[in-house]
Amino acid sequence: MCGIVGYIGHREAYPIIIKGLQRLEYRGYDSAGIALYDGESIKLSKTKGKVADLKEKLENEISTTGTLGIGHTRWATHGVPNDVNSHPHYSNSGDLVIIHNGIIENYDSLKKELINRGYTFKSDTDTEVLINLIEDVKKNENIKLGKAVQIALNQVVGAYAIAVFDKNKPNEIVVAKLGSPLAIGIGDDEYFIASDASPFIEYTKNAIYLEDEEMAILRRGKDIKIRKIKNDALVDPYVQELQLNLEQIEKGGYDHFMLKEIYEQPSAILDTFRGRLLSNEAIIKMAGIEDNMKRFLAADRIIIVACGTSWHAGLVAEYIFEDLARIPVEVEYASEFRYRNPVITEKDIVIAISQSGETADTLAAIKLAKSKGAFVFGVCNVVGSSIARESNAGAYTHAGPEIGVASTKAFTTQITVLTLMALRLARAKGTMSSSEFRHHLIELETIPGKVEEALQSDAYVKTVADIYKDATNFLYLGRGFNFPVALEGALKLKEISYIHAEGYPAAEMKHGPIALIDEQMPIVVIATKKGHYEKVVSNIQEIKSRKGKIIGIVTKGDVSVKELADHVIEVPETLESLTPLLTTIPLQLLSYHIAVMLDKNVDQPRNLAKSVTVE
Ligand code: M6R
Numbered sequence: 001m002c003g004i005v006g007y008i009g010h011r012e013a014y015p016i017i018i019k020g021l022q023r024l025e026y027r028g029y030d031s032a033g034i035a036l037y038d039g040e041s042i043k044l045s046k047t048k049g050k051v052a053d054l055k056e057k058l059e060n061e062i063s064t065t066g067t068l069g070i071g072h073t074r075w076a077t078h079g080v081p082n083d084v085n086s087h088p089h090y091s092n093s094g095d096l097v098i099i100h101n102g103i104i105e106n107y108d109s110l111k112k113e114l115i116n117r118g119y120t121f122k123s124d125t126d127t128e129v130l131i132n133l134i135e136d137v138k139k140n141e142n143i144k145l146g147k148a149v150q151i152a153l154n155q156v157v158g159a160y161a162i163a164v165f166d167k168n169k170p171n172e173i174v175v176a177k178l179g180s181p182l183a184i185g186i187g188d189d190e191y192f193i194a195s196d197a198s199p200f201i202e203y204t205k206n207a208i209y210l211e212d213e214e215m216a217i218l219r220r221g222k223d224i225k226i227r228k229i230k231n232d233a234l235v236d237p238y239v240q241e242l243q244l245n246l247e248q249i250e251k252g253g254y255d256h257f258m259l260k261e262i263y264e265q266p267s268a269i270l271d272t273f274r275g276r277l278l279s280n281e282a283i284i285k286m287a288g289i290e291d292n293m294k295r296f297l298a299a300d301r302i303i304i305v306a307c308g309t310s311w312h313a314g315l316v317a318e319y320i321f322e323d324l325a326r327i328p329v330e331v332e333y334a335s336e337f338r339y340r341n342p343v344i345t346e347k348d349i350v351i352a353i354s355q356s357g358e359t360a361d362t363l364a365a366i367k368l369a370k371s372k373g374a375f376v377f378g379v380c381n382v383v384g385s386s387i388a389r390e391s392n393a394g395a396y397t398h399a400g401p402e403i404g405v406a407s408t409k410a411f412t413t414q415i416t417v418l419t420l421m422a423l424r425l426a427r428a429k430g431t432m433s434s435s436e437f438r439h440h441l442i443e444l445e446t447i448p449g450k451v452e453e454a455l456q457s458d459a460y461v462k463t464v465a466d467i468y469k470d471a472t473n474f475l476y477l478g479r480g481f482n483f484p485v486a487l488e489g490a491l492k493l494k495e496i497s498y499i500h501a502e503g504y505p506a507a508e509m510k511h512g513p514i515a516l517i518d519e520q521m522p523i524v525v526i527a528t529k530k531g532h533y534e535k536v537v538s539n540i541q542e543i544k545s546r547k548g549k550i551i552g553i554v555t556k557g558d559v560s561v562k563e564l565a566d567h568v569i570e571v572p573e574t575l576e577s578l579t580p581l582l583t584t585i586p587l588q589l590l591s592y593h594i595a596v597m598l599d600k601n602v603d604q605p606r607n608l609a610k611s612v613t614v615e
């Protein structure tokens with residue numbers, strides 16, 4: 001993970017870098033640092049803690065002038081979060097300085113060789129090994145920085161997005177990428193570097209996303225030069241126009257990004273089906289499916305690979321694809337899939353779901369699937385991300401930037417895309433009548449309004465949160481389409497409030513978790529009208545007999561659950577397959593309010609990062 005930012009040009013680098021690091025803090029926030037070249041020497045400051053801590057320390061410590069600089073916000077992999085392990089790192093001579101996002105897997109053997117050659121190390125990081133390897137190559141071969149970086153990287157196993165400069169050549173920054181993202185903003189005689197485009201969006205809309213195994217030399221006032229790291233071949237720069245705007249990456253009056261993103265769901269879902277769902281014509285148009293329809297229709301099965309919340313969206317999709325399109329689906333944790341020698345054939349379709357499009361495990365899973373001949377379809381939010389580029393075809397969720405570490409609108413928009421796909425395939429396969437199909441389209445179109453209605457439970461959810469905020473365990477139960485929503489509700493609570501929570505299929509409760517139930521235990525039960533309602537009501541009765549506290553998520557107008565539960569939160573009625581889009585809303589709000597009441601860092605929970613680009 002980690003966020004990197006850099007600048008070379010005619011402006012003061014410091015304000016660009018510090019603001020950029022704040023925007024990238026979702027990628028890691030256990031330590032931060034900056035190195036600036038002030039015209040004479042490198043000024044470097046770094047610290048354990050957040051970018052705000054760095055800002056406070058640095059402005060008392062070093063001069064912040066200079067038109068070249070690099071900065072880093074860290075999510076620790078090698079070495080605990082402390083001042084010394086923070087980036088940037090110097091080479092032994094103090095001439096070179098580096099920031100790095102990724103992992104150098106063979107750092108230990110490289111370090112031993114460098115120690116044998118007299119190098120010393122201050123930190124426990126793999127990054128300090130890399131900068132000294134670059135220095136060693138540069139000195140031994142008496143070559144320029146760019147060439148030294150290239151030769152060193154050819155000895156490295158692992159993942160990286162790096163930016164390096166040399167205090168003796170303060171007119172250039174060398175950047176390179178493998179596995180971790182790296183965007184270059186192109187201004188007038190100036191370059192911006194960042195893990196995503198958000199740090200430079202107010203300066204330029206023109207960006208180049210480096211591909212894996214590419215490096216670039218950014219010289220003040222000169223055209224960019226991009227080369228392949230392996231064979232030195234020159235690459236034609238592909239400059240993209242960014243669609244992002246500043247408003248999308250700011251809090252817009254909300255206390256937290258998470259809350260803003262929860263409230264953005266009606267419009268995000270609308271954006272997801274805009275241009276794809278044409279209910280008047282009774283059609284769904286998705287280029288990624290139309291262009292590959294033969295492949296989809298010939299597929300023996302669909303394998304979904306994803307992690308975390310995206311994996312939960314995959315589980316919902318399993319129910320939807322099997323129910324509507326009658327295609328067998330397997331849902332896999334990407335991290336398990338890639339390491340268990342899975343049986344994959346050329347007739348398989350692999351759907352990779354990822355908000356960031358950068359999750360290392362998911363990326364590795366799709367590379368494996370492609371190597372076995374499977375067709376890979378990416379469902380990503382971040383446009384131009386690694387997974388989007390690596391997939392054979394795909395569909396973006398168009399949710400807009402999600403900055404809170406806890407995924408919210410990513411989940412509901414992923415389910416929306418997957419529902420559109422299932423409906424389109426159901427129609428093509430003839431597993432749905434045209435009236436059923438039309439009915440689904442019309443109902444899907446009402447979902448943004450119904451999500452809006454579900455959000456109106458916010459004040460009541462807050463009072464429920466207040467009652468249970470001190471509980472140490474929560475159970476979440478759901479059946480059918482809403483079983484994955486129970487998992488997602490539990491994950492949301494765990495990750496931002498640090499309260500232990502488990503999600504279970506409601507009927508599984510009697511096979512174990514029921515032993516946990518006593519009068520202290522809050523149990524959130526999703527009991528909407530069409531989802532095996534009577535069965536879930538029986539499960540609620542079983543909880544009631546054991547004095548558990550019941551928070552029911554019910555369909556508007558419900559009577560039976562109201563009689564049994566301690567609290568009920570209503571959501572509007574919809575088709576069973578669409579209920580996850582509504583039942584998830586109160587669960588997001590519940591976790592949000594509990595975390596705020598417990599004074600936790602909602603947007604940047606401990607130990608987590610938004611984009612997990614390491615294994
Ligand atoms: O970017 P991705 O969707 O691939 O991320 C996958 C998980 O890391 C992510 O969903 C994670 O579980 C979130 N923190 C959940 O809120």
